[in-house]
Amino acid sequence: MNNNIAQVRARSVWDSRGRPTVEAEVHLAGGAIGRAIAPAGASRGKYEAVDLRDGGSRFGGMGVERAVAAVNGEIAPLLIGADAREQDQIDARLCRADGTPNKGRVGGNATVAVSMAAAHAAAAAEGVPLWRWLSRGGPVSLPLPEIQIFGGGAHAGRRTDIQDFMIMVPKAASIREVLEVTGDVYRAAGEVMQDRDRMVGTADEGGWWPMFDTNEQALETLVEAIERAGHRPGEDVFISLDIAASEFAEGNGYVLALDDARSSSEEMVERVCDWAARYPILSIEDPVGQDDTPGMVAVTRRLGGRIQIIGDDYLVTNSDRVDAAAAAGACNAVLVKVNQAGSLSEAKAALDAAQRRQWGTIVSARSGETEDVTIAHLAVGWNARQLKVGSFARSERMAKWNELLRIEEALGADNRFDGIRAFAPGVSAGLGA
Numbered sequence: 001m002n003n004n005i006a007q008v009r010a011r012s013v014w015d016s017r018g019r020p021t022v023e024a025e026v027h028l029a030g031g032a033i034g035r036a037i038a039p040a041g042a043s044r045g046k047y048e049a050v051d052l053r054d055g056g057s058r059f060g061g062m063g064v065e066r067a068v069a070a071v072n073g074e075i076a077p078l079l080i081g082a083d084a085r086e087q088d089q090i091d092a093r094l095c096r097a098d099g100t101p102n103k104g105r106v107g108g109n110a111t112v113a114v115s116m117a118a119a120h121a122a123a124a125a126e127g128v129p130l131w132r133w134l135s136r137g138g139p140v141s142l143p144l145p146e147i148q149i150f151g152g153g154a155h156a157g158r159r160t161d162i163q164d165f166m167i168m169v170p171k172a173a174s175i176r177e178v179l180e181v182t183g184d185v186y187r188a189a190g191e192v193m194q195d196r197d198r199m200v201g202t203a204d205e206g207g208w209w210p211m212f213d214t215n216e217q218a219l220e221t222l223v224e225a226i227e228r229a230g231h232r233p234g235e236d237v238f239i240s241l242d243i244a245a246s247e248f249a250e251g252n253g254y255v256l257a258l259d260d261a262r263s264s265s266e267e268m269v270e271r272v273c274d275w276a277a278r279y280p281i282l283s284i285e286d287p288v289g290q291d292d293t294p295g296m297v298a299v300t301r302r303l304g305g306r307i308q309i310i311g312d313d314y315l316v317t318n319s320d321r322v323d324a325a326a327a328a329g330a331c332n333a334v335l336v337k338v339n340q341a342g343s344l345s346e347a348k349a350a351l352d353a354a355q356r357r358q359w360g361t362i363v364s365a366r367s368g369e370t371e372d373v374t375i376a377h378l379a380v381g382w383n384a385r386q387l388k389v390g391s392f393a394r395s396e397r398m399a400k401w402n403e404l405l406r407i408e409e410a411l412g413a414d415n416r417f418d419g420i421r422a423f424a425p426g427v428s429a430g431l432g433a
């Protein structure tokens with residue numbers, strides 16, 4: 001097979017919010033083709049790679065014709081002839097093509113689609129699934145899912161301040177079992193909302209629309225849904241929160257609009273620790289804002305020995321920020337969103353920086369997604385051990401869970417799913433690992 005890139009092209013397609021996004025195709029001289037679609041965030045960190053959008057009035061300014069043109073016009077000639085198996089070199093060329101620290105010129109949506117499409121082409125040329133190509137034939141483990149039950153924050157008109165109310169089932173024996181338990185809890189949560197006359201529909205990532213009077217009521221209702229589904233909160237099913245606190249940071253503090261509460265950083269830390277003491281919470285993402293290092297250090301110091309503390313907006317899939325956080329004592333896990341970095345190699349570098357410190361690593365979708373299932377393969381092939389995709393409804397979410405089921409089946413006897421070991425050592429030890 002000739003693995004040299006013969007053609008790169010992009011087109012504008014549509015994401016799960018009905019907004020345009022970039023799809024890239026990479027064709028190799030030997031005939032293999034790879035294709036990938038850029039996802040898009042709504043609660044974006046200010047330090048992440050930026051998407052290039054057309055602006056103006058068409059599609060609310062969300063058009064991606066300029067990003068598509070950048071792929072077809074500027075990026076394609078730079079990649080023609082490159083070996084698709086050399087991901088680092090391809091991504092270095094993408095970075096050079098852009099030339100800015102945040103992909104602001106050609107667009108992170110352009111670079112990420114091309115970067116992922118090149119990996120798909122290389123895997124196709126080898127005749128193996130992407131996860132196997134990424135692991136270079138080495139051992140892999142299936143990732144523990146965290147799955148949203150209620151979706152709030154920027155994904156639900158800020159109906160709640162906390163963004164994601166999720167569950168984790170770390171003691172399950174397989175992905176299949178995790179998904180069966182999740183399906184039960186998701187359905188039970190819908191029944192609870194129905195019973196209370198609070199059923200409105202779903203939010204951006206498929207979780208139930210959060211019709212609650214306080215943020216804490218969502219936690220209470222989640223515990224109730226777990227019990228109603230016949231499971232034991234804190235024993236077999238745990239809560240995972242993405243507080244996404246950057247979204248409600250104001251000045252030096254935080255404004256929880258639903259609770260009519262204004263907090264300093266110290267008070268926010270207290271609030272999070274209080275929730276962690278009273279609810280079966282195993283993982284907390286962005287408990288404080290992206291610039292609140294003292295807050296993140298305080299939460300990690302107080303809870304990090306037994307609870308996963310994830311940096312999303314705080315770390316933006318950036319290896320330098322992971323290094324700095326580790327030096328400061330902030331976080332014990334990183335969320336890995338390829339489009340926050342803008343290429344596979346840069347995202348992998350952030351994951352590697354975290355794994356060197358025995359942190360947890362969670363490959364993550366964005367709130368704007370498509371049928372593209374690349375992240376399921378990244379979570380397996382990179383041995384990330386955790387995967388966050390959103391909820392348990394809507395096909396752009398279910399496509400990823402279903403792909404994991406296929407990979408689990410393909411792994412057969414080689415399957416290594418070990419959810420309790422998916423975390424930083426102290427957190428795993430608390431689960432009995």
Ligand code: PGA
Pocket residue numbers: 040041042043044045154163242244312364365366367368
């Ligand atoms: P997003 O948020 O809307 O930026 O994708 C998802 C998250 O905060 O994890």
Ligand code: ZN
Pocket residue numbers: 242244285286312313
């Ligand atoms: Zn987040």
